[in-house]
Amino acid sequence: MKFYWRLQLLEGKRAFRKLPQILLGAVVLIGIVGTIAFCGQKLLYQDEASGRIQIAVVMDGESETVDLVLSFLEHMETVASLCSFTRTDQAKGMAMLKDGRAAALMEVPGSLVEDIISGVNTPVRVIFPKDSAVAGSLLEAVTSAGAGTLASAQYGIYAAYGLYLNYGLESELNQAYDDLNRIYLSAALNRTNLFDNESSSATGELNVAEYYLASGLVLFFLLWGITCGSFLGKDSLALSRKLRAAGIGAVKRSFGRWLNAFLVMAAGVGILALLGALFFLVWTGTWPKELLLHLPALLPAMACACALTVFLYQAAPTAGSGVLLIFCVAVGMLFLAGGFVPSAFLPGAFHTISNFLPVCWMMQSAGAFLTGEFVFWDAAILLGFTGIFGILGAFFVRREAMG
Numbered sequence: 001m002k003f004y005w006r007l008q009l010l011e012g013k014r015a016f017r018k019l020p021q022i023l024l025g026a027v028v029l030i031g032i033v034g035t036i037a038f039c040g041q042k043l044l045y046q047d048e049a050s051g052r053i054q055i056a057v058v059m060d061g062e063s064e065t066v067d068l069v070l071s072f073l074e075h076m077e078t079v080a081s082l083c084s085f086t087r088t089d090q091a092k093g094m095a096m097l098k099d100g101r102a103a104a105l106m107e108v109p110g111s112l113v114e115d116i117i118s119g120v121n122t123p124v125r126v127i128f129p130k131d132s133a134v135a136g137s138l139l140e141a142v143t144s145a146g147a148g149t150l151a152s153a154q155y156g157i158y159a160a161y162g163l164y165l166n167y168g169l170e171s172e173l174n175q176a177y178d179d180l181n182r183i184y185l186s187a188a189l190n191r192t193n194l195f196d197n198e199s200s201s202a203t204g205e206l207n208v209a210e211y212y213l214a215s216g217l218v219l220f221f222l223l224w225g226i227t228c229g230s231f232l233g234k235d236s237l238a239l240s241r242k243l244r245a246a247g248i249g250a251v252k253r254s255f256g257r258w259l260n261a262f263l264v265m266a267a268g269v270g271i272l273a274l275l276g277a278l279f280f281l282v283w284t285g286t287w288p289k290e291l292l293l294h295l296p297a298l299l300p301a302m303a304c305a306c307a308l309t310v311f312l313y314q315a316a317p318t319a320g321s322g323v324l325l326i327f328c329v330a331v332g333m334l335f336l337a338g339g340f341v342p343s344a345f346l347p348g349a350f351h352t353i354s355n356f357l358p359v360c361w362m363m364q365s366a367g368a369f370l371t372g373e374f375v376f377w378d379a380a381i382l383l384g385f386t387g388i389f390g391i392l393g394a395f396f397v398r399r400e401a402m403g
Helices: 002-017 019-044 064-074 090-099 112-118 134-166 170-189 208-232 237-245 250-284 289-293 295-315 319-336 348-354 358-371 376-402
Strands: 053-060 083-087 104-109 125-127
Touching: 002 019, 002 208, 002 250, 019 208, 019 250, 053 090, 090 104, 134 170, 208 250, 208 295, 208 319, 208 358, 237 250, 250 289, 250 295, 250 376, 289 295, 295 319, 295 358, 295 376, 319 348, 319 358, 358 376
Parallel strands: 053 083, 053 104
Antiparallel strands: 104 125
16 A cells, blocks of 8 residues: 555656646636637627517607607616617508518507597507517517506596596596596506516526636636646556556556546646636735635536546547547537536527536536535535546556556
């Protein structure tokens, strides 16, 4: 056993001597991963809303009150985020509807506001295309809901009219109309107060920046092994047999490689984290203490990545092919797990497959590092994957020693 630990000490020294070169390669990886994360964030969500529902508006004559109402609607947050109004004439409006440039055509009478106040039923005609798209269907549902709200207000006015008439209070009807109009308009304009706001994101509990940062960390861990080929490659056949004769079998040899890779990665990540914290301190004047305290949440992901790297190097025929294999496996698994494009935009089968990939749980671990919500179940699954890859790595080490 002493011989084994002496060998480990020598291998560890050799690995840590390569740390400066590994860190230099890691900086390059950070640049690549950072570029991917930045581009992914910009492509996933644009700063400005795109694809708003276009509505053509045709007005019957000129009316300052109708112009005022339409202007008010255009600047309401709930409407402006979804709809865009284009004022036009009847012919151009119908052409826009036919060509698909407009999801609906609204024919607004000039006396609309005055008629609503006086209780006259003056409808706004809304025309939808025959083959209504999703936007048109959504707008039709919203329009129907608005018509229902207006009908409720009309029923209230009619009920007040009948009640006041039966009790001989006709002289007070105008005041009742004013009060009811004020109540119903207030309810309609403040309709958003009736609902709870719930945000839905393709990136789950993480925002877009955090999601791609977590994805970038996982890709960084997976590609880290590319810089460690000098001490994780296969032993020669003669060395393998001598080590086996000295009592160092495949399991011990595989474990030793994993331990060296894990210690070097932990040291390298720690150094890079401190350098990043210093840069953050200089840039913002704040020391990211909480984020540094969350670093242990990354240890299960790092352990799994190292075990996978050792296994792939032993499975590949040469160190060069091992580098290529690590890159292909890392990118392929990260894509299937939604690292480049969130799973919400991928086929459902991809989400099912990702649950059986270590990358999915590595992203959970990276997300826990960013949010501080560590989940022991995710860590246990990653340690299970670490054991599986360790067994596979030992199998290939043994096969190589057997010649």
